[in-house]
Amino acid sequence: MPTLLIVSHQPSENTRALTQAVLRGARSPEIHGVEVRLLQPLDCGAPDVERADGLILGTTENFGYMSGALKDFFDRVYYPLQGRTVALPWSLFIRAGNDGQGARSSIERIVKGLRWKQVQEPLVCRGPWQDGWLADCEELGMTMAAGLEAGVF
Numbered sequence: 371m372p373t374l375l376i377v378s379h380q381p382s383e384n385t386r387a388l389t390q391a392v393l394r395g396a397r398s399p400e401i402h403g404v405e406v407r408l409l410q411p412l413d414c415g416a417p418d419v420e421r422a423d424g425l426i427l428g429t430t431e432n433f434g435y436m437s438g439a440l441k442d443f444f445d446r447v448y449y450p451l452q453g454r455t456v457a458l459p460w461s462l463f464i465r466a467g468n469d470g471q472g473a474r475s476s477i478e479r480i481v482k483g484l485r486w487k488q489v490q491e492p493l494v495c496r497g498p499w500q501d502g503w504l505a506d507c508e509e510l511g512m513t514m515a516a517g518l519e520a521g522v523f
Contacts, residue, residue: 372518373405373421376511377414378428378463379437384499385465389428391504392463395511396426403519411443416450424518425460425486426511427477434472436464444480451484459523461490461514463507470494489523490514 374396378389389408396406409418419425429440462477464470474492481488493510495503517523 371403371405372423373407374424374426374515374518375414375418375422376406376408376426376428377411377419377440377443378408378426379411379430379439380428381430381437381439382465385428385430388463388465388495388503388507391507392426392428392511395508395513396515398508398512398515401512401515401519404515406515411437411439414443414447416447416454419447419451419455419458422458424489424514424523425458426514427460427462429462429464429473429477431464431466431468431470431473434468436473436476440477444477448480448484456485458484458486459489459514459517460486461488461510462492463510464492464494464496466494466496468496470496487523489517
């Protein structure tokens with residue numbers, strides 16, 4: 371059974387809500403053949419990523435960059451994973467107060483070095499809170515899990 375790992379920094383009620391929506395989508399009743407795991411970046415290591423068949427990253431935009439917790443995650447796993455998780459399907463959601471581009475580009479640069487395979491356009495939830503983001507995040511989680519279940523990623 372494929373495993374979907376969600377690594378999400380959730381320092382606020384809003385980012386917890388977005389993460390829970392991703393989780394809800396990934397665990398949708400229509401999807402039966404995927405194990406879904408949720409870890410905070412500070413609790414996730416290279417062995418967790420190596421056991422995953424797909425990965426969803428979630429972060430806040432902090433000072434035009436990814437969260438410190440997600441950066442710490444990459445600092446700890448980058449070299450141990452290099453060459454070991456090539457083509458790992460991944461996607462991303464960002465809660466951004468500004469435009470989210472700094473967080474997005476920094477993550478994409480790191481992931482490019484790991485040679486992971488981006489399977490969905492990043493979801494950037496920017497500006498004042500919008501309830502519609504919850505449905506977008508649920509769809510992101512469901513799409514990733516369904517793709518893993520169907521073997522298309």
